[in-house]
Amino acid sequence: MTDYEHLEASVEGGVATVTLDRPDVRNALSAGLIEELTRCMGEMSELEDVRVVVLTGRGESFCAGADIGYMRQTAGFSYEENLGDARRLAALFETIAACPKPVVACVMGAAIGGGVGLVAAADVGVAEEGCVFAFSEVRLGITPATIAPFVLRKIGHSHARSLFLTGERFGAERAREIGLVHEVAPGEELDELVRKKAGQLVSGGPEALASTKRLLGELEEAGPQEAAGITAARIAELRTGEEGQEGLTAFLEKRKPRWSSER
Structure with missing residues (x-):
């Protein structure tokens, strides 16, 4: 696995843990961290022994x-330089969202601006009680443009309008209520909650998980008639595939599928 300067990555039992490692600046995003995290998530997408990716931060804050x-x-950048920089940041969020492995964001301390974008791009979000979220860009005279598509998918236009425009801080419980994260736990229970979520995810077939992520993305853009065709073709494809056949056979034979024992 590649060595990184601004993050740490490890794999155990099919679960990759990617840890932002700039605790002295609360894991704030720099050009170097953006480049490394994009590259790391691309690497995790290709590693066969990785079934789930957990994204977290070292120290007191997530990001x-x-x-x-x-x-x-x-x-001090020109318009063209800012355009290129914004596209590199957008590529990071898209790489996380498009990762064929489920991505779990484990949030503690604070997730601000682009840090919330990382949470929104992930599939599953868990947060520590008492942590703080904010889209503070308008208070700096800018806008949360790059993260907006990923946040809108998670929390919808109504909540995004209010939180983007006010720039207000909000807590873990409100983040759960609006769908930004899915579960909240005390700090001492957060690691166990992440392990539980990872265990649930590795119970799914690797191809089925990747296919389900693609399906959800395709259905966001599809009309009703197109959606019917997409879903019918996808289930037929998986039922007749090797993994689908193994899963159905294992269910009928009352045993665990092979991918479960391979963990």
Whole structure:
């Protein structure tokens, strides 16, 4: 596995843990971290022994948004340089969202701006009680444009309008209520909750999980008639495939499927 300067990655029991490793700046996003995290998530997508990816941060906070030094740098960029920079950040969120392995975001401390974008791009979000979220961009005279498509998929236009425009801080319980994260736990129980979620995810067939993620993405853009065709073709494809056949056979024979024992 590749060595990284700004993050740490490890794999155990089919679960990859990707840890943002800039605790001195609350794991704020820099150009280097954005590049490494994009590359790391691409690597995790290709590793056969990875079934689930857990994205978390070292220290007290998950991710405090953009690094101050990075913000100073972009303030001096030309329009074209800012355009390229924004596209690189968008590529990070898309790489997380498009990862064929389920991605679990484990949030503690704070997730601000782009840090919330990382949570929104993940499939499953769990948060520590007392942690804080905010889309603070408008208070800096900018907008949460790059993360907006991923946030809208998670929480919808109504909540996004209110939170984007006010820039207000909100807690873990409200994040759960609006669908940004799915479960909240005390800090001492957070690791066990992540293990539980990872265990649930590795129970699914690898091909089925990847296919389900693709299906959800396709259905976002499909009309009713197109959706019917997509869903019928997908279930037929999986039922007749090797993994689907193994899953159905294992169910009928009252045993665990092979992918479960391979973990």
